[in-house]
Amino acid sequence: MEWYENRIASAKNGTNPMVMAELNAGFAVIGDTQFLPGYSVLLPKEEFASLNDMPHELRKEFLYEMTVLGDAVAAAVKPTRLNYDILGNQDNFLHAHVFARQATEPARHRQLPVWSYERDYWVNEDNAYTDEKFGAIRAKITEYLNNYLASN
Template identity: 30%
Template sequence: MNDCPMCRRWRQEPDLRIVEFEHCYVTLNRDQFFRGYTLVFSKDHVTELFHLDAVTRGAVLEEVNRVAEALARIFNPTKMNYELLGNMVPHMHWHLVPRFVDDPLWPRPIWSEPHDEQPLASEACRERIRLIREALED
């Protein structure tokens, strides 16, 4: 779909690409207020897990799990948050957010209050992506 921001994201933000799996794309979220915040989104424009057949659904969840596990190994968070909302962007996508007891919004949801975005400088962004890619290869 041309009007869907998730359908365009992989193509429009190549500097944030982490990996392409069989069923999903993985990108670093530009705002790194929450260190390691990563997006995993389906290649196909679907809005719900139940729109996928059982085999594909299982494979998608395994891809999400692989990314969450890699983020956990890199950042060692207190808790990994998995957000699958789609209210504002109706394309199946997960916000994987490593959370720490010392983050400013702990233990509240990341959406509980606005914050100033914290984009990484280009080199720091490339380094973070490199770390995640390496963790996914292990």
């Protein structure tokens, strides 16, 4: 099985190359696509179909750590705004998206959800995560998260 076929299991067994940090409630991962640089995802440590299926105390911690991941993204890329999104419509497991929105985005998308971007933005090889293109951003996010973990 390839790591991306089960992102949570591969994060747990150490084969998910996108993991930046293991937090208390989940794994912070850099997004496969970076058309919005800094795009990250928080994966829970166990699979849940939805946020409502997660035990209450763990749910609180997961949501709090989602905002910590947002703080890390904000520190790394200085966005105009952060968007948080938990959907589960396409991937039927709980995961939280953190998108850094910028004033430099195309005007037709700037005030809309990121899902309004055409498919090409999501799958274009120029936007695919590579260490060469986006490693410095990833390192800043990871450093922030490691400092958070060290202080808690």
